[in-house]
Amino acid sequence: MPHRKRMHHAYVTSDAGVRELCVYYGMKEVTFDEEHLFPFGEQLVRQGPFIAGDATTWGPGYAWDELKPLLEALLAEGVIKRGGPSDDVRGGGIVPSMLAPSTCPVQRGWSAAECESLTDDLGGRAVEIGNIEAILSVYRIPHPALDGDGRQVGEANVWPPSLRLERDTEWRVCQYSGSRYRDDRPMNVTALKAMIKHWKPMMAAILEIRAETTPRLTRSTTAWAVSDMHLLSGIILSVPAYQLMKRGGTTPQPALHPVLSSMFRISDGIRMVTHEMMFLSDERTRMPDEIVTAEDLYAFAERNGSFLAGAGVCAGPKAMIEELLTTVFSGTAPERTEVIVQPPEVRALLDELPDAVDYGFLGLMSWSVVRSVWLGMSLVYKALRELFATAVGASEIGQRIRAQLEDHWYRLDHGKVAADDERDVHLQVYVDTYERSWLALRTPVGPPTLAARITACPERPAHRAVAAQLHEILTARFAGIDLGGVAVVDRLVELFVYYLREEQAILASTAEIQAAINTLLDRPQPTRPLSVRDLRLTYAMYGGFIAKFPYLFDMLEQTLGFHVTCTAETIEVTETANSQLASFQY
Structure with missing residues (x-):
């Protein structure tokens, strides 16, 4: 198997009520709907290099004539390969970026002074700043802004893409188990280091935003509906937008504190996954009021390739992602956050949360x-x-x-x-x-x-x-x-x-x-x-x-x-x- 750590599995019930074993390998999904093949599928997930004929010993009554076409299909899909270990020569070091060269020579952002020229340049129509949320989702407004580290809030995913700046970035092969393990797309270690540096104040800020928002979402008092989690993540992303948009913004924009930019990047993952759950899922679309847990969200992201983006993969270790989800879903953090002193700029913004959440x-x-x-x-x-x-x-x-x-x-x-x-x-x-x-x-x-x-x-x-x-x-x-x-x-x-x-x-x-x-x-x-x-x-x-x-x-x-x-x-x-x-x- 080229990358065994990329493989995981789950038992699901089909629309017809049949129990199935689903094996996931990156973006590949292998479904076993015959119960006598379940031992084969489970062993496939655990198995290291093997001789094809030995697969007949993975379960009771397996015959070579039955398994041969199955193994050939797995070979054709790249789930298994002939020969020795993977021929991936990248190791675990620095690798080149997969991003196309930037076409934006200088930073541009949304403000009263620049909005009309920017929309005209990008889309051929001049729209005033007073209508920006009508043409640009409120949670995307911070994307092109710079933070105190000189990096754009949207990093490699800046929207619109033509506003992305060229920035020195450390890209490495992803070594985390699961769908992103040693994917062709690398992970952004520069952004990960900033996130680790500001992790505790980020979690504290998220808890404050959550405390202001959740009482207003009366449906989610004991459990979270997928739509309400989508709303909460959108509100978290809107808080930096509120700071940028007050009084129409300024040009040049003042840099956002890295606590806010890192909070934005990690929370946007929750928004994107819940969006996919309701809109785009190949599995089934969730109803807005359907209950979702932190475990559901993480498992969905693994199964549906949500950790994989166009030019990179999610750089967060599983433990950090699970801590984030626990904080957002339960309202508790592993460590006390009330003793954390926020930077003055962040504290001033959090003091305006009632208005920022309304925004x-x-x-x-x-x-x-x-x-x-x-x-x-x-x-x-x-x-x-x-x-x-x-x-x-x-x-x-x-x-x-x-x-x-x-x-x-x-x-x-x-x-x-x-x-x-x-x-x-x-x-x-x-x-x-x-x-x-x-x-x-x-x-x-x-x-x-x-x-x-x-x-x-x-x-x-x-x-x-x-x-x-x-x-x-x-x-x-x-x-x-x-x-x-x-x-x-x-x-x-x-x-x-x-x-x-x-x-x-x-x-x-x-x-x-x-x-x-x-x-x-x-x-x-x-x-x-x-x-x-x-x-x-x-x-x-x-x-x-x-x-x-x-x-x-x-x-x-x-x-x-x-x-x-x-x-x-x-x-x-x-x-x-x-x-x-x-x-x-x-």
Whole structure:
């Protein structure tokens, strides 16, 4: 076996109620659903080098003809190999970074002075600092900031990636047992050393944040729901963001204390794992109110490769991770923390926890509302695909639209918002996040339910005027085309106007939440209304494939020749010069 310490196992019950033995080797999973093979699987986990024929002695009644294809399958998957020990020549020393070279020559961060130029450079639209939480998740705001050690808070995972700076970093082969053992990706020892240095004040700070937050999360009084643990970790990450965002921030940003940056890095792991549990798990998606324990979370991370990232693996020893999880889940630390004297900067921030925690919950409410707009948009795409799959799509203009729809549907599917079941998963998390956050605020803002925030606004005369204008434009576009008796224009107008009303409801709700955030932070209010094109910056700023996430009315402008500008209060429709462009590229 190339790396036996990478292997571990667990017994699980399948959806059909069958007991199974699952053997995990890095990102590989081997499932034994025949009970007589369980001894083989258990021995495989314990076994050192072996002769293939000896495997017949690992359990009762094993025949070579039965085990031979099983061993061949394990060979093909790289779980076992022929020959001697692993030929990994890296040893345990320093190895090169796997990160691509940085493209950011100087540090840039989020502040009133720099936000508009930064969003314009990264995503092609200038957005004011008063709307930053609408386009950038509140827990990601600290990522590009520097700490007192001159390192970025997000380290190798800075978001957006184009803001990552080049920093001297000690990378080593991971020697920890489990999924990351001697993985091709190294671990960041520089960040680990900082974490060890500041461990006790970090744990003390986490306990203070937990003490302020947990009484507000009334559902988790005796045990933790996975959503509430996701919320708590998001709040911990929002505390440094609160410090950076007060009064709109400054340029250059003052360095965060390494206690705060290290606290951020280790707590972000909890957020990412609970996020994966609710959204992305290949096992099954957890319901937001499903109970989770520290042991559950660690085991899930091992099984699902959560300790492995794009260019590195989690650098924390298992004992440190377990101590963190015990502290967060139980509210107790192995050593007394009340005697720890925090650095003055950290102490001053912790003294503002009631406001900082409110900021975090408001930011999570904004996230829930904003992300809901893409669920509504995907339903329009679904309806359009069905409409243009008929004879309507056979015309020249129909073929052009259908090609764009299929390309965009692929991108929506990659974003996990195309399929009905995945859309439902997103919505249930957004609902839970918004409504738990609303309840957790000292002074709630707006209605208590997400549905009240995102349901299409009431129809007004302006909507009927827009409908008439769209009807005229679309009638001209489809003139002379045999629509097979289908009321295509009427259906398109109905879809577009209803979705615009949804956009307006979401934009108005976002503006109200952002106004509350700005008041709390004593930060300048925005001077321009938001649009969904602004909200799309959350994807555009990422770069690469993700930056090509579609927006419905951009596609319609290129295929049908009309431009729509929508804010919370106004909708403008104008015809454009060129409706013949065959494809749209972001």
